[in-house]
Amino acid sequence: MRFKNEFNYLCALRGATTSEDNSVESITSAVEELLSELVSRNNLIPDQIISVTFSVTSDLDACFPASIARKKSGWDNIALLDCQQMFVKGDLTKCIRLLAYVSLPNEQTPQNPYLNKAKHLRPDR
Secondary structure (H helix, E strand, O other): OOOOOOOOEEEEEEEEEEOOOOOHHHHHHHHHHHHHHHHHHOOOOHHHEEEEEEEEOOOOOOOOHHHHHHOOOOOOOOEEEEEEOOOOOOOOOOEEEEEEEEEEOOOOOOOOOEOHHHHHHOOOO
């Protein structure tokens, strides 16, 4: 097992953001901001992150979010996956969602980042 003993709580974190447009630059910026918020809000180091699955709406096809995450320092051993979000009429457009499995200390409360227009997906957060 690659986790240290002080991490003993397996947790699924969720998050989402939107991209301004369907370009490599815009998607990269959105993914980097989302990952930065996920890491900072949960005080994560790469060894705590088991896997991250990204889903994108069908209007985003300029690049893969996982390829952006793979470039992060220390993320080379994290399982990363991309998939297309199910289409639902009227759903938020240009949306990038993530589901991350991480190991947290027992006393830590998970924080799920919803950024940009994706804030409307979870107004309770």
